[in-house]
Amino acid sequence: MEVQITINGTTHTSEVEPRTLLVHHIRDDLGLTGTNVGCDTSSCGACTIHIDGQSAKSCTLLAVQANGADLTTIEGMASGDGLHPMQQAFMENHGLQCGYCTPGMVMAATSFLNENADPSEAEVREGLEGNLCRCTGYHNIVKSVLDCASKGA
Amino acid sequence: MSVIGSRLLRKEDPKLLTGEGKYIDDIQVAGQLWMGMVRSTQAHAAIASVDLSAALEQPGVVAAYSGKDLTEGYWIAPLPCAWPVTPDMLNPPHYPVAVDEARYVGDIVAVVLAESRYEAADAVEHVVVEYEPLPVVASLTDAVADEKLAHPELGTNKAYTWAIDENPDGVQAALDGSAHKVEATYIQQRLIPSAMEPRGVLAVPSPHGGDITLYSATQVPHILRVMVAATTGIPEQMIRVIAPAVGGGFGAKLNINADEILAVALAQKLGKPVRWTETRTEAAGSTTHGRGQEQHVEIGSDADGKITAIRVKIDADMGAYMQLITPGTPLLGSFLYHGVYEAPAFSFTCEGFFTNKTPTDAYRGAGRPEASYAIERAMDMLAAEVGIDPAEIRRRNYINGGEKFENWDNPAGLTFDSGHYTPNLDLALDLAKYDELRAEQARRREAGESKQLGIGLCTYVEICGLAPSRALGDLGYGAGGWEHATVRMLPTGKVEVVSGSTPHGQGHETSWSMIVADKMGIDPADVTVLHSDTALSPLGLDTYGSRSLAVGGVAIAMAVDKLIDKCKALAAHQLEASVDDIVLEDGNLQVAGSPDTATPIQTMGFAAFTAHDLPEGMEPNLNEAVTYDPPNFAFPFGTHVCVVEVDEDTGEVEMIDYVAVDDCGQQINPLIVEGQVHGGVVQGVAQALWEDAVYDADGNPLNPSFMDYLVPSAAEVPNIRTDSTTTTSTSNPLGVKGVGEAGTIGSAAAAVNAVVDALSHHGVRDMAMPATPQRVWRTIDAAKNGGQA
Numbered sequence: 056m057e058v059q060i061t062i063n064g065t066t067h068t069s070e071v072e073p074r075t076l077l078v079h080h081i082r083d084d085l086g087l088t089g090t091n092v093g094c095d096t097s098s099c100g101a102c103t104i105h106i107d108g109q110s111a112k113s114c115t116l117l118a119v120q121a122n123g124a125d126l127t128t129i130e131g132m133a134s135g136d137g138l139h140p141m142q143q144a145f146m147e148n149h150g151l152q153c154g155y156c157t158p159g160m161v162m163a164a165t166s167f168l169n170e171n172a173d174p175s176e177a178e179v180r181e182g183l184e185g186n187l188c189r190c191t192g193y194h195n196i197v198k199s200v201l202d203c204a205s206k207g208a
Numbered sequence: 209m210s211v212i213g214s215r216l217l218r219k220e221d222p223k224l225l226t227g228e229g230k231y232i233d234d235i236q237v238a239g240q241l242w243m244g245m246v247r248s249t250q251a252h253a254a255i256a257s258v259d260l261s262a263a264l265e266q267p268g269v270v271a272a273y274s275g276k277d278l279t280e281g282y283w284i285a286p287l288p289c290a291w292p293v294t295p296d297m298l299n300p301p302h303y304p305v306a307v308d309e310a311r312y313v314g315d316i317v318a319v320v321l322a323e324s325r326y327e328a329a330d331a332v333e334h335v336v337v338e339y340e341p342l343p344v345v346a347s348l349t350d351a352v353a354d355e356k357l358a359h360p361e362l363g364t365n366k367a368y369t370w371a372i373d374e375n376p377d378g379v380q381a382a383l384d385g386s387a388h389k390v391e392a393t394y395i396q397q398r399l400i401p402s403a404m405e406p407r408g409v410l411a412v413p414s415p416h417g418g419d420i421t422l423y424s425a426t427q428v429p430h431i432l433r434v435m436v437a438a439t440t441g442i443p444e445q446m447i448r449v450i451a452p453a454v455g456g457g458f459g460a461k462l463n464i465n466a467d468e469i470l471a472v473a474l475a476q477k478l479g480k481p482v483r484w485t486e487t488r489t490e491a492a493g494s495t496t497h498g499r500g501q502e503q504h505v506e507i508g509s510d511a512d513g514k515i516t517a518i519r520v521k522i523d524a525d526m527g528a529y530m531q532l533i534t535p536g537t538p539l540l541g542s543f544l545y546h547g548v549y550e551a552p553a554f555s556f557t558c559e560g561f562f563t564n565k566t567p568t569d570a571y572r573g574a575g576r577p578e579a580s581y582a583i584e585r586a587m588d589m590l591a592a593e594v595g596i597d598p599a600e601i602r603r604r605n606y607i608n609g610g611e612k613f614e615n616w617d618n619p620a621g622l623t624f625d626s627g628h629y630t631p632n633l634d635l636a637l638d639l640a641k642y643d644e645l646r647a648e649q650a651r652r653r654e655a656g657e658s659k660q661l662g663i664g665l666c667t668y669v670e671i672c673g674l675a676p677s678r679a680l681g682d683l684g685y686g687a688g689g690w691e692h693a694t695v696r697m698l699p700t701g702k703v704e705v706v707s708g709s710t711p712h713g714q715g716h717e718t719s720w721s722m723i724v725a726d727k728m729g730i731d732p733a734d735v736t737v738l739h740s741d742t743a744l745s746p747l748g749l750d751t752y753g754s755r756s757l758a759v760g761g762v763a764i765a766m767a768v769d770k771l772i773d774k775c776k777a778l779a780a781h782q783l784e785a786s787v788d789d790i791v792l793e794d795g796n797l798q799v800a801g802s803p804d805t806a807t808p809i810q811t812m813g814f815a816a817f818t819a820h821d822l823p824e825g826m827e828p829n830l831n832e833a834v835t836y837d838p839p840n841f842a843f844p845f846g847t848h849v850c851v852v853e854v855d856e857d858t859g860e861v862e863m864i865d866y867v868a869v870d871d872c873g874q875q876i877n878p879l880i881v882e883g884q885v886h887g888g889v890v891q892g893v894a895q896a897l898w899e900d901a902v903y904d905a906d907g908n909p910l911n912p913s914f915m916d917y918l919v920p921s922a923a924e925v926p927n928i929r930t931d932s933t934t935t936t937s938t939s940n941p942l943g944v945k946g947v948g949e950a951g952t953i954g955s956a957a958a959a960v961n962a963v964v965d966a967l968s969h970h971g972v973r974d975m976a977m978p979a980t981p982q983r984v985w986r987t988i989d990a991a992k993n994g995g996q997a
């Protein structure tokens with residue numbers, strides 16, 4: 056089937072099998088490997104991207120379901136002049152170790168702040184519940200998100 | 209300004225934050241074939257037949273093999289176990305694809321190769337395997353009973369007995385003569401390590417050249433290279449192993465796995481790149497588990513609570529086969545079952561048993577979390593028996609009375625490098641506001657509130673810096689414990705470090721740069737670290753056992769010293785001075801006391817490169833290497849305080865505070881140290897409260913996915929308050945100890961101690977892990993109403 060998907064501002068038209076998961080289409084067909092896969096039960100959030108501005112787990116959708124959508128992946132976050140404020144906050148607060156959960160965390164966290172610009176620590180923890188990290192114990196991830204929020208970015 | 213000890217932000221981050229980091233599944237090569245594993249659905253069964261015909265007809269399928277096909281073909285040896293802990297240890301052959309019998313759910317019984325990820329997965333579904341079920345050893349209890357056998361041909365499930373038991377009568381006498389005695393059995397449930405990146409592998413052959421490149425999500429590329437050569441017969445010098453960005457390991461990527469050997473062998477056979485990435489659900493059977501022990505602990509004390517004797521007997525669940533260090537993993541804790549306490553009489557025995565379950569192996573802490581859990585639970589029970597506060601019983605028993613010591617011989621035959629326990633405890637209690645917590649606890653008890661407060665302590669010690677090669681030899685381990693480093697200055701004055709230890713999230717690039725920059729007086733940004741590729745870094749023993757800094761980092765420091773010495777000789781030559789008069793200050797070499805002679809050390813790179821004017825006999829270039837074999841282990845320690853609220857009506861446990869005061873010797877980068885502690889603490893608490901790889905009586909895993917296996921999210925855990933004391937190690941010139949596993953080693957006991965403490969006024973003395981609401985509620989009910997715990 057033919058799908059047309061805009062990712063990070065570029066529109067891609069491709070042939071996909073109807074059963075192809077969106078995350079596999081993004082990674083294997085379009086070569087954007089920043090979005091990771093950590094599970095097969097929609098539980099970990101490593102695959103989180105933005106679809107039309109909302110965060111979504113790209114392993115829970117078929118590529119064909121994203122036909123016509125406007126996607127942002129981690130590759131679309133940093134600009135020419137540097138890291139996105141959320142990425143910068145993760146760096147400054149040591150919010151990542153192995154980095155595998157990080158693209159999903161950054162995507163989930165930015166969309167979370169879009170909805171709640173001034174969250175409490177507990178709200179951040181609840182807000183990131185769908186994203187697992189095995190390295191950081193979350194302490195510095197939560198700190199990163201709160202730091203980013205406090206800078207109003 | 210000293211770089212060491214500063215909170216330098218990590219060099220690794222920009223790549224990882226932007227998706228530039230390349231993990232194994234991100235590396236795609238043209239013409240690659242995907243492996244799909246057909247895994248046993250039976251815990252123990254004879255393989256009557258494997259029918260591959262339908263699978264071979266599926267679209268995109270290129271080949272398919274059963275275990276028989278592969279052993280009757282040309283190529284395969286069993287997977288290696290590097291740690292035969294006793295000369296008579298039983299180690300049945302472990303073929304990458306099972307031949308006659310499948311011995312756990314997940315054991316590979318056939319492999320298919322197809323042109324895409326999806327086609328490989330489809331083809332797996334079309335392989336028909338006929339099984340004839342055999343009796344299943346589904347638990348340690350089954351294994352010890354020895355009626356059903358995991359490997360019938362062995363005649364027993366017991367693989368080995370290993371002991372430190374020089375004076376059994378003395379230990380017995382000391383226990384008999386003790387005023388107080390505690391006897392307990394603790395269960396270390398099986399855990400699924402769950403690094404967020406699944407394991408994966410890609411083998412790229414060159415059919416005409418004969419060499420092969422193996423990419424693997426591994427902690428141990430160097431060990432993998434040796435073992436691939438030994439297992440497949442491919443000459444070692446023809447094998448290059450690359451560990452790309454690795455998304456966490458925690459011990460579960462410290463192995464030689466069936467998929468790695470299969471990928472290499474099949475890539476060679478078919479002349480095509482072969483790859484595989486495990487699915488999360490598959491990982492429960494394709495990657496090793498952690499823990500899996502029953503610990504029988506006896507501890508005696510005099511009337512004041514001073515320990516008289518400790519006797520420990522462990523039954524350890526090996527799973528179905530010996531993986532790389534399966535048998536040795538429980539023994540890594542053997543030397544620590546007396547914890548931070550003096551124990552005049554000590555005995556430890558471990559028996560390893562086969563079961564029809566996923567093989568166990570290292571998982572963050574590997575043997576030491578189990579040891580610290582046992583002794584720290586037992587100390588709380590002893591405190592209750594003696595009738596004193598848990599903090600007080602610890603103080604009374606600390607090595608050297610809690611005063612600072614160096615080079616203390618422990619009862620298990622090791623020498624603790626250094627320790628200073630009392631100030632570490634005091635700091636933690638202070639931070640946690642221990643006295644206030646006790647007062648609040650008393651108040652809630654008095655008021656009969658439904659939410660009771662529990663305060664759990666753990667004062668742990670652990671072993672890092674694996675390891676003196678000679679010590680490993682004495683333990684029967686099949687390799688050394690040294691580490692290699694090369695430091696070179698490039699013509700432009702920039703510095704390249706080649707590290708034999710290989711990171712998977714620990715920030716080696718940052719820390720190693722800091723060691724070099726600090727010693728040379730240069731900007732850490734001028735240092736690059738190369739690692740994780742056997743072609744770039746041919747010598748190394750990789751990353752596990754919190755060894756990177758205490759062994760690999762020290763090797764780097766020593767190599768930098770050599771490089772600086774050579775730079776000094778070169779500067780002395782240029783300045784026509786004696787080398788003894790040359791000093792290095794703020795990145796400049798100069799004649800002592802003559803600042804006008806200052807020459808940036810980074811200019812030596814070009815002088816050594818052109819070699820136009822070198823001192824007599826000096827070789828061109830600046831490239832110095834050191835292989836460092838540590839003289840001793842390092843023994844970090846710390847105090848963790850966990851504070852919980854236990855809801856007596858629901859059994860729910862909520863962690864409301866956590867204080868970790870660790871002493872890992874000299875810290876290179878406190879930011880990284882804290883990160884390691886945070887992650888480790890949550891992993892340990894997760895064992896205490898949530899995680900448990902459950903099997904039914906037929907050996908079926910019941911919770912192999914993230915749907916059912918409870919890896920905690922941010923919502924379950926609180927902030928972790930960290931602080932530290934610094935007692936430098938006497939084992940190495942940097943004074944460093946190690947911190948990668950400390951968090952996990954201190955936290956499970958702290959958490960369970962807290963839960964038990966919350967309920968101790970009801971007479972509760974123990975709580976099995978994980979302390980789920982149901983289990984806690986039943987325990988409360990049993991204590992209050994005499995129900996079944």
Ligand code: FES
Binds near residue numbers: 092094113
């Ligand atoms: S990969 Fe999408 S939720 Fe885990």
Ligand code: FES
Binds near residue numbers: 151154155
């Ligand atoms: S940083 Fe490794 S999983 Fe989050």
